[in-house]
Amino acid sequence: MRGERRDGRRFSGLERRSPNGYRGGMTNPPLRAASARHPALPTPRQWLVVLLITLQLSWVLAALSSGPFLSVLLRIGFIGVLLLLTYTASGTLRRRWLRLLAVVLMAPLATLAIFLLTEPVPAKRALVYGYIMLAILSSVIGTLATLVALRLERKAHERALRLRQERERDTLERELTAARLRLLQAQIEPHFLFNTLANIAALVETGSDNAGPVLRHLIAYLKAAMPRLNDADATLDTELQLVRAYLELMHMRMPDRLQFSVRVAPELHGLPFPAMALLTLVENAVRHGIDPSLEGGRIEVGGQADAASGRVSLWVGDSGQGMSESAQPGTGLANVRTRLQAFYGPGARLDLHEETPHGVHVELTFTPRSAA
Template identity: 65%
Template sequence: MPPATSRPHTADTALPTRQQALKVAVFTLLLSWPLHRLSGTPYHAVFGRIGFIGMALLLAYAAAGRFKPHWLGIAPARLMAVVLTAPVAALATVLATQGANFVTYLGERQTLLGQIMMVFLSIFFGVLFSLAAMRKERKQRERADRLQTQLEKDALERELLDARLRLLQKQIEPHFLFNTLANVEALVASGSDNAGPVLRHLIAYLRAAMPRLGDADATLATELQLVRTYLQLMHLRMPDRMQFSVSDVAEAETLRFPAMALLTLVENAVRHGIDPSMDGGSIEVGGRRDPGSGRITLWVSDTGVGMSETAQPGTGLANLRTRLQGFYGASARLDLHEATPRGVRVELHFDPGTKP
């Protein structure tokens, strides 16, 4: 009599599980006791017959899922196997215990009624346990299907997010490169003696930076190094009008960070803050980790013309906000503040332990 299973049978499973056999044995022990009391037959004899029938029904249930005909579903095949196996298994117990006297044994009214009752109970409990087992298997399959669907959905969402991040990255790369070249063009057009050194530094910078522009494994340390190199280049272009400082950040070597995120902020500070200012200004890049929450704050501040002339953020900032949330989840944010007495401070807030 098949019990509820702990896992659904597959098409390749022709034998019952160990848990099924254990449940049949326990049920046989419990059922044998009232039958022993009602019939007066010794307990071990009742247990042997009930146990044999129970195991026969269990084998039939398991095998039906594997060897069923193609025109019959698994559930009808299992129920049919149990119903047909019950009288055969009950008759086999009589042959095993009575031998050649089984005809005489069944000829007695009391024993014949007992045999019919045994077949009835076998069919009843066999069908009951089969239905319970198939219902549990169906629920397990439904749970497995839901889990598989969710896993596929999550995988698709990750692929879409990666594709979106790659697209945003490609938008930022030419934005950065063209702005940098425009700065060099302005220097050359002005006839500055620094044009040659700046151009050489730019070539060296691009040789170092280009392999990292699409680096999915970029870290905050590599980003800070690019920022330093870029600011050195800009300082050569306007040595009397721009000063800068870049501070180290704890654990920057191991912190995964979206490539060119800080560089975009620094470029904006130069282009929209320092360049338009008659007096120039300074740029500060730094960061800190909150010891309690573990959240990290990075900032780029400048003492340029201020918020009034930079109130309309372009593609770089919009993409950066999206990329930051793609890396660190919806709680990551980008804040713009007006600095005192002038300038702009941009802050990135995120939890490096949060997954998108």
């Protein structure tokens, strides 16, 4: 594979400080909305569970004791409400066994309370025995319900912790991706400027009449390019403007050896696109395809979208010297591939093919972020 041009621009604007102190753009941790419900109060789901247990237990006890269902329901419901309030109020206790102990102790106390409120004193022995059995039954059912609730709470806590860790890991991965993009763009930016200035120096040294116009076009190009060096929201349209300006500049330097065309479907112009990625491929084609060839050649830049799959294809083809068997791969294509995958995901591809009879065709394929 032939050597390639290594150029680009600094990738910035992805890290901005937000008022809460977090880095904006890539990281913006969600803020928890304050709940209007007091933490010591039961949730609607807990009320519903207690209601279902109370109804079922009341139906069984009413059938066994031949007592009125409503009377039994009121007594069981009173005990169930006290046990539920005890469970939720003890939620601030760090030890789970303390919450279980609080519910177990509340069961006989709640039974005693309902006995004193509803039965005459002294009461019949059979009635007293019935309330003792009710206290034991309340303790058993309260213990089982508390154990189940504690287990569910632990699972919910573990699930919330796991989700929070996944969000943090995702945030770190995005920050690493942003840092990687900035590093790659900082790596290729100086080469673009140095190589362009070297072209101007060569014209001046040879006394070419094109040195003045080329220098003026370079100044115009830099005026157009420099404001975009820190643009984090670059689009394919802005990239194509830079590509056309660069090719016009190179055409003035070698008007008889370079021809070009830029034809990209208009509906693609508004797509977000990593800045100067396409320009890197175009400059690589000029530097290593057209320049070394005595006959020169033609560069074609194109792009279209597949209506069925939604994937976009962009290509840069040249009819220049082609790939040399002894050439060593540089960092230009590797940087473009890495930036493209960081921008559009691992499904983005960069493919390089040798043209017949000579030349190189580089194609980028990806799914736009809005359709991913």
